[in-house]
Amino acid sequence: MDVRRLRMLLELARLGSMHEVADALGTTTSSVSQGIAALARDVRRPLVEPDGRRVRLTPAGRRLADHAVTILAAVDSARLDLDPGAEPVGVLRAAGFASAIRTSLLPAVDDLRASHPGIDVRILEHEPPESFDLLARDEVDLALVYDYDLAPAEWRDDHQVTALWTREWGVGVPTRDRGLAMADLADRDWIVNSRHFADERALRSLAARAGFAPRVVHRIDSLELVDDLVVAGRGVGLLPRGRASRRGVSVLRLGDGGVHLRAYAVTRCGRDSWPPLRAVVRRLSAA
Template sequence: MDVRRLRLLLELSRLGSMHEVAAELGTTTSAVSQGIAALAREVHTPLVEPDGRRVRLTPAGHRLAEHAVTILAAVEAARLDLDPAAEPVGVLRVAGFATAIRRSLLPAMDDLAQTHPGIEVRVHEYEPLEAFDLLARDDVDLALTYDYNLAPLSWRSDHEVAELWSVDWGLGVPARERRAPFASYADRDWIVNSRNTADEEVLRTLASMAGFTPRIVHRIDALELVDDLIVAGRGIGLLPRGPASRRGVRVLPLTDPRVTMRAYAVTRRGRDRWPPLRAVLDRLAVPT
């Protein structure tokens, strides 16, 4: 059914006269009559019947007019939802890693709650490859991912990628230890990520350059648990520089080569024009 003809029928049910409908919509009585007749042919049933010199809706016409209220409201809602100039409204699904959620997404959500309360952000914690799979299946609208300069991600042709921020990584060891050549850690037990192989790839690259193969003993997802194992003397691993994760851990700098983790916001190409997604992307602040 042509929704423009549904609008004619709905106005006729309200105004009761094709002449008044024509005046209301800025068209001719003939155009209104032809539109109603065409709609009747589309639904294979009469929608109006003579009533003296006027017409009135048949029972089927009244039923269809009732449906038209819901249909036209849904069409208008869809138009506003997709209008870049409209107030953003909708559910935005985000898959990302914990640090980016804390550092970039949560501040954006706080701002959106004040400026665009019609946007509902749903957060799912996933590692990059998991997030990319969800993005490809349209199960999420935005992926917050990361890579390392020594283990870069391969982007798909349909990805739109914006770098958010970067942070240097170093070697996490017990706080009592001091910096030493990387080769001196050849006999230590190592901790790597359990759900993403990127930091293991970086570790193996560094170890290869230093002339050894790391003995990987623990595979841990949570950085807090990595800290606990380091403090307990159960291993060492790569950690972000900056404020120590917790007392008892020292993160030694790595400079030759330097190790940098880079965070990204990734969407499907062309999807960033959807107002709720655009509003979130505009607010993914780059922390200083």
């Protein structure tokens, strides 16, 4: 089987549209259609069927797409791992959220500068949904992402996930309110992340435990701006404990186990044998 056609099938399983597959792979819809048809001839089974104006995979198509994850990972591994003992050299593209870049990636890059000077790490600051999208399109090699124990991430079959660290979060309130409990905040305006919905899901779980539904008013990406809104009395929101918040902000510790942010390093299956990526992920994991 032609691995390019397998990649088309796998993208079709993910996107559900030959037009979107063509856009993702930088080709034409006609080429995708012809590639899927040729693959069907190879396996002597119909792989797609009409679904309104779109198409969907047949049961045989879904089974082959499942196999394609393993096959393509093995092909990528063979391509990247021709000389696993070689000195790691190359440009590694990493996307991640700001806290993981500061806490994990920058120290790792500093440590590796002396031992592996040939690794050139290029850093992009993104929230997890954006990093996952870049990883799926092969525009980055490494994604530093997070979830919450109350809002766990959904991993793709081709994700290789390495747990990095966990941090407790609480509710940021004006210092004058530092004696309040979660239930006392039912009538407050709430601040959530503007670029990732995990903290809103975690917040709603916490609020449900306390017997109310939060009134989400502000959507803010910057923790420093969340501090500013809290000090100004514009709302309250989840913030990490142990962080140096702005003067006038206190972070309440939550009962019933609270909520914890969990950081991960994510690569595509089969890619971690590439020496630069392997060296960086090992250093992140060791830390």
